[in-house]
Amino acid sequence: MKKIALIVLAAFIGGAVAIGGYKMFERSTSGMTLAEKQNVLFASNPVKISSTGAVDFVQAAAAVSPAVVHIRTTFKAEGSAAGGPGSPMDMMEEFFGGRGGRRSRAPRAASGSGVILTPDGYIVTNNHVVDNADKIQVVLSDRRKVEAKVIGRDPNTDLALIKVDASDLPVVKMGNSDNVQVGEWVLAVGFPLDLQTTVTAGIVSAKSRAIGILNRDQQPTEEEYEEYQRTGKAPARTNSAIESYIQTDAAINPGNSGGALVNANGELIGINAAIASQTGTNEGYGFAIPVNLAKKILEDFKKYGSVKRGYVGVTFQELNADAAENLKINDVSGLYVNDVMPEGGGAAAGIKKGDIIKKVEGREVFASPDLQEKIGRMSPGDKVQLTISRDGKEQNVNVTLKGDESLNKPKTTLAAKTTGTTMSKLGASFAPASPAIKAKFGAKNGVVVTAVEPGKAFDNLDIPKGLLVTSINGKPVNSAKDVEAALPTSKNGKTTVAGIGPNGNYTFSFN
Structure with missing residues (x-):
């Protein structure tokens, strides 16, 4: 009996010390950066397995899964297409978070993932998961639903930091992405296809990948295209987007966006952001933002609410x-x-x-x-x-x-000139591009050419039926009405048609 009493007393004292220690930790870390908090949290955690050694991910999965959360967002309907022009999901839904299918006037919902970095509720995710969202709801590992607010977003890296009002949350340890090696085993953890926490394994296929996804909606200007036709030299642009992805063959699908890419030690080495796919689902190539890049961006969010970026110029x-x-x-x-x-x-x-x-x-x-x-x-x-x-x-x-x-100031916009082009002169009809077609060509918007009239402009330019038109005179188009509205004016009096086909981007100009 005396032995049992001693055990109970020891347990009571240990619990009290633990609770008191956490409260002291909570007060003492209130002014720390995210990285400093992480160092304190994981100072006593020894590395138990080699990151490139044992192929047993049980410990890593168990350590990480509770701190990867499900993020649900709601967007207002815009016009006749919910989540229309301006919605981040138009650009990224073929990679993560979009559900595709028929659109309606009802508010649009999307989902992604996030990674808890501190016990008091700072969560990293992708910018495209929360951009323009009217409501952000986080589902924690214990099934609680909590509202989140955006601390900062950066479309140039596709990162965002959000915050929930909660405490004592499980966290993922941030690793060092500079130490990641090609061929190293990694895990992707998230909420693909609205499934509950899912862990997949693969290897690092490559590092420092640029895939052009953050600037894919930038079409060449008319002046740039004319210069390209004359000289064959592609335009050089001042570009703030930073793409240096870790490429992995761990299975990643819609809904994984913003989730964790971790090494075999359970250390966060990347934030899952995109997949290379012709179908919108996993085809073997996923891309994650290196955590070492994310650290700087997230600290800026926490301090300033935005990124303070330096440029070489x-x-x-x-x-x-x-x-x-x-x-x-x-x-x-x-x-x-x-x-x-x-x-x-x-x-x-x-x-x-x-x-x-x-x-x-x-x-x-x-x-x-x-x-x-x-x-x-x-x-x-x-x-x-x-x-x-x-x-x-x-x-x-x-x-x-x-x-x-x-940075150089933007060029002065040239005065608009009337083109004189009409729908009749184009000799074509158009239909809004479906989510599947936009996903196929990696387009954010567009209309499909449904018919071409012999002898008219589209026929003379050999623009075939079925081609995707993304802009007219530099203005994005999503319907025949958009095409008609964009026709009357341009910078130089010409009509410019831009789009995407099986052989890549195309641009046509005519008087």
């Missing part, structure tokens, strides 16, 4: 054998500087047009993600060392990054 293109031949240079790797912004950090450091960026902080640069992810983790005022090649000789330059104010 140059535009560039990736080099390969074909690009080097066109540019008449010998280098086949690195980033060729097309232009230098006069107020940017690159100009102040002496970078010139025609220079080739070969290294960033001593690490070789082969593609744009190699530079963009590194810069994306930094802030205005930070310094970065770039190694550039000029006239065949390499030199190091120290660039002080500058903020948005250093």
Whole structure:
């Protein structure tokens, strides 16, 4: 009896100490950053298995699953199509969160996933999961439903930080995505296809992948297209989007968006964001935002509510054998500087047009993600060392990054001119593109050409029936009425038709 009493007393004292310790922890960490809180939470947790070793994911799945949440969002109907132009799901529903099917005037619902980072309710997810949402509801692992508010969103990385009013929540430990290796085993955890918590396994297939999804809705301007026709040179653009995805073959499906990609230790190494698919469901290639990039973005959200991004202040293109031949240079790797912004950090450091960026902080640069992810983790005022090649000789330059104010001001919009084109002159009829067609071509909006009249403009341009038209004179179109409204004016008096076909993007201009 005495022994039992001692056991009960010890248990009571242990519980009291644990509760008191947590309360002290809660008070002492209130001013910490997300990363600092994580360090305190996991300081005593030893690594139990090798990240690239044992293929037993039981411990990792058990550690992570309770801290991956289901996010449900509601969007107001817009016009005759709920979630129409302006809804983030138009761009991303073929990857995650969209349910497809027939649209109506009823409010549209979508779903995704999120990862709890702190016991007091900070949750990371994708921007496209919560963008323009009227209501965000988080379903916790204990089946509680709680409302969430947005702390910050960034379409340039597709990241968002939301907050729920809760405490003592389970959390996922943030790992180090720089240490991730191709061939390493990983788990994807989320809520695919509205199923409950689902864990899938695969390997890291590649790193630093840019897939163009964050800028796929940017069509070339008329001036850019005419320049391309004359010179064959693709336009160089000042682009704030940062894509440096971890590619994995772990099965990822609609609803996984914003969920966790973790290593075999149960450490968060990425936020699942997209899949490469012709059908809208898993075909073996998923893409996750590296957690090291996410850390900086999330801290900015927490401190400022938005991202404070630093810029080198140059535009560039990736080099390969074909690009080097066109540019008449010998280098086949690195980033060729097309232009230098006069107020940017690159100009102040002496970078010139025609220079080739070969290294960033001593690490070789082969593609744009190699530079963009590194810069994306930094802030205005930070310094970065770039190694550039000029006239065949390499030199190091120290660039002080500058903020948005250093970017070139947008070009003055040209006055609109009447085109004189009518629906009759086009000689075509149109129908709204279905979600399946938009998913097939990766389009955010569009109309399908349903008929072409012989001898009229579309027939003369060989624009066939079935092609997807995304914009007329630079204006997005989703119906025949949109096409008609966009026809009368353009920047140069010409009618410009842009869209996507089996062979990629196309643009036609005619008087």
